[in-house]
Each structure stands twice: as C-alpha cells, then as structure tokens.
Amino acid sequence: MGARSRAGRMRPDSRSIDPATRAEMLAAELGLLIDGATNYAIYMLDVAGNVAVWNKGAERIKGWTEEEIVGRHCSIFYPPEEQADGKWESDLSRARELGRVEEEGWRVRKDGSEFLANVTITALADDAGSLIGFGKVLRDITDERAAERALEARESQLSSILGTVPDAMIVIDDRGAVQSFSAAAERLFGFTESEVLGRDIGMLMPSPDRERHSAYIARYLATGEARIIGTTRRVIGQRKDGTTFPHELAIGEAIGGGRRLFTGFIRDLTEREATQSRLNALQAELIHVSRVSAMGAMASTLAHELNQPIGAVVNYAEGARDLLGNPTEANVAEVREVLAEAASEAVRAGQIVRRLRAFVARGEVEKRIEDLPALVEEACALGLVGTRTEGVEVVVALDPAATPVLVDRVQIQQVIINLLRNAVEAMAESAVRRVTVATAQGAGGWVEVSVADTGPGLAPEVLAELFRAFLSTKQEGMGLGLSICRTIIEAHGGRIWTETPPGGGTCFRFTLMQAAGEADLGA
Secondary structure, three states: OOHHHHHHHHOOOHHHOOHHHHHHHHHHHHHHHHHHOOOOEEEEEOOOOEEEEEOHHHHHHHOOOHHHHOOOEHHHHOOHHHHHHOHHHHHHHHHHHHOEEEEEEEEEOOOOOEEEEEEEEEEEEOOOOOEEEEEEEEEEOHHHHHHHHHHHHHHHHHHHHHHHOOOEEEEEEOOOEEEEEOHHHHHHHOOOHHHHOOOEHHHHOOOOHHHHHHHHHHHHHHHOOOOOOOOEEEEEEEOOOOOEEEEEEEEEEEEEOOEEEEEEEEEEOHHHHHHHHHHHHHHHHHHHHHHHHHHHHHHHOHHHHHHHHHHHHHHHHHHHHHHHOOOOHHHHHHHHHHHHHHHHHHHHHHHHHHHHHHHOOOOOOOOEEEOHHHHHHHHHHHHOOOOHHHOOEEEEEOOOOOOOEEEOHHHHHHHHHHHHHHHHHHOOOOOOOEEEEEEEEOOOOEEEEEEEOOOOOOOHHHHHOOOOOOOOOOOOOOOOHHHHHHHHHHHOOOOEEEEOOOOOOOEEEEEEEEOOOOOOOOO
C-alpha cells in the first residue's frame, strides 16, 4: 500500500479539522510521497545552501541518512575541483535568477565515489515573492549514459563497417519504403540517402519490376511464402541517371520493435559480366584461331586424309576393270557390287572434305548420338582394307556398356582409321602383327577407345612430343596425322594419349562423352 493511501486512511474528514491541522496532514502526506520516490533524490536547501529536507531516494543514491545530512552545506555533493571553483554557488545563483535550472554533472556520494546525475534546481519563494530556499531533484544517470555511449559506439562501429563494405545495403519496411541506404548504395545508384529515405524501393528498379514490387511484398505478407528471401539471384537495377545494370541481390528479414524490415545486399555484376563476356569472346577467338591453325596443317595433308577413300575407289575400279575382262554373268554382278562400294567411298571422300570445312568454322562439331560398336566396326572395315592379306591379325573387343556416344561420326572414324593405318605401318617388320581395337566404359560419363599394336614401340624422345605437328616417324610422312587426331578429340571434349604395354608395342587411347541411352532419356 502506497504512502498516499496510508495517509488517506489515517486522515479524518477535512471538514471537521482546523486549517493548521489540515496543513500538517498535507505536509505529512507530501513527505510520504517524496519518500516513496526512491529513484529520485529529492531534497531542499535553505537560502544559504544548507540541507533542510532529505528523502529516502536521496539517502539511497547519495548514501547519507537524513540525520547525517540535514543542516550540512550542499557543497559536499560536488567533486573537489568544482568545490574549489564555487560551482555550487554558481548553480544556486542561476536558479535564483532563472527560477529553474536543469543540467547534467558529476556528483559525490558519501563514500567519495562519483556518479553522473541529472539535476534540477528550482528557486522557492513565499507568497510575497521572497526567496525561502531551493528544491533539488536528482537522478543517477551513470548507467543510462554508459549504455547510451556503448550503443552509440556500436552504431558508429557498425556504420563504419557498413561504410567500407563494397556491397551496397538497403533496408526497407513492409510497405517498401526505404529506411536505410548505405554509402556503397549511394555510389552504386547515384542517389544520396536523403533522396531515397521514405520513398518506395521501386524507384531503384526499371519497369516492369518497379510496378510489380509492391505486389511481391503484399503476397509474401499474406501467404508467408518466401520466394526470394534467403536466396541470391541476379536482377536489374536502375541508377539515378536512368541507366540499368545487373546485380546480385540477397535479401534477409528481421522483426523488431513491432516492425518488419527487409535488408537487401547488392553486389554490382557489371564488371564481372563484362569481363566474362570479354573472356568468352577471347575464348571463341582462340578456339577459332586454333581451328584455323589446325586446318592450315590439315590442308597440307588433305591428300593424305583423302588417300584412304580415294585409294579404295581406285582399288574397286581396278577390280571392276579386271572383272570386265571376263564379262560373265557372275562377274558382271560382282562388278555392280564393286562399283557400288567405289561410289560409297567417293561419297565418303566428300564427307571428309565437308567435315574438315565445318571444323574450321566458329560453331561446334556436329555431334549426334551414335552407337559406338557400329562406328568402330565400320571404321575398322574402312581402315583395314587390304591389310588382312598382309598378315595382320585384327582383334576387336567391344564393351556393350560403352555406348552410345555423342560424337561426329565421320571425324571419330577418321581418328580410328588414322590410328589403324599407323599401327599397320608400324608393324611392317614385326614377327607378330596384331592390332587390338577395344572399347571400355570409363568413369564420369566417359568411354575409352584404344588401338594397340605389336610393333617396336616408340622412343622416349618421340613419346614426349608425339602429338606435335610435323613430327613423324615415317620416311614419307608429314607428321600431321596425330596432331589432327588430337585436335578432333579435344574438340569433342575428350583427350588422347599413348602408352607402352608391358609386352611391347604402342597403345593409343582416347576418350569420348557417353550419351544417355533411350531408357535413361525416358523414351
């Protein structure tokens, strides 16, 4: 029960008591009320500055009891340096002149410790206007000001950090109004903070995002479905001068003090995308130059590449001529078959020229899903025409799991044919003449094709630069076949290399990208 309630319960009906008694009762009630204000030191000074009234709050804050302090001079409440300067006298003089003075200053407790106080001094006068003393109300604000300074220091530190962060930061409320606009945001968008505070965030967006943004916020507030918050995405912003630029946007949400705020962190992608575009253009140019260079080398050996199908055409034509020397019905039928094969090889020669011409273009090679076993078997049939009669044993080991592949069929067959021809020529003086063509399923979506021979192998110095243009182990070779093979395989995204098997000879291996089968594609 409060002091006023207790006093009211003890007070009789005011109409039945005399004015003097009523005044005493009011004074008692006032004393109880003042003593009840324990968070405030409330005391009175006489005209000379001596303590006349002292409440419980003053006792708690300053440490002196009423018996200890009443009658003592107020100067003891000031630090020693202010006592020497007569600060107490200056304060009372100002209160006398102005009627009321409020300030913050350091005061002293009974134990000698100092504290920061908010002090109000009021000059008290009687009915005639004569000064009768001073009323003082004091509050200890040491912890309060310390907390404020700590908060200011944290805010200053945070502001300093945010001011140096290269990413722009913008805070908006649930209506889309801008609440904060960092220095980086000012540099990025060209607006000052004062120009955007309180305005809709849509002013920083081009159409149609500007008109749609309010609906985005409204939908999120209504459904709680977060489509953007917590993610990062690429969007377009608009500067003060109307120009647009790409940026990466990450949005976070915070709720505090009954307010919902959204913070956006913005990273300008202009330079990054411009650099990427330049790199892409440079890469395209380098690829083009590489292909042109490769084609320059290919042009020198085009006759070599075309020699395979043209040679087959010649062989077929000569065979047809010999058969026509004895034009029996059976021979004429065989001539038709031979001429059909010759025509097929002539078409193949045209395909080689067309593929080589397409390879030098800027576009990608014409890849299709091909059955690898069929591709390899056809290449072996074409590349080994006439070799079986020279005592070459051909072993074909095909992994049924290593198919299909995503390739340009003609180009990959050219690689296999080239390797086969090289293998046959390398075994010209070998006692055992065996070529092994194999496929195997590799890791990471790749298949491996190998062509191994039982020839004398390659010298270490040749192995180191085997795929370099114009390096040849043949007396009449120009050294471009393997260089072309490497260019084709690398254009398909694979790689080609050579190994020396434990039993001798040479093994060429290259990788191709495996394509998903019909079952995998959901066909």
